[in-house]
Amino acid sequence: MNLADSPKPGDVYTAILKLVIQEMEKDDTEEGKKIVDSLRGKVTRKVIKQTVMTSVYGVTFIGARK
Numbered sequence: 001m002n003l004a005d006s007p008k009p010g011d012v013y014t015a016i017l018k019l020v021i022q023e024m025e026k027d028d029t030e031e032g033k034k035i036v037d038s039l040r041g042k043v044t045r046k047v048i049k050q051t052v053m054t055s056v057y058g059v060t061f062i063g064a065r066k
Contacts, residue, residue: 013049020048 020043024036051059 011045013045013052016052017043017045017048 024039024043027033027036
């Protein structure tokens, strides 16, 4: 994200966070809405950053979920 000249540095983790939240909001099933409500405010940039950074080191789905 920081490969082009820009007055403000890019932040890949915030960009991914926005995509994750968009996908969460798309789930309009009853169960999906409950899950989204329970996760609201808990899916943060910090959570996204941890998962994205460790994925290149082979973190498993179970490890990322923890």
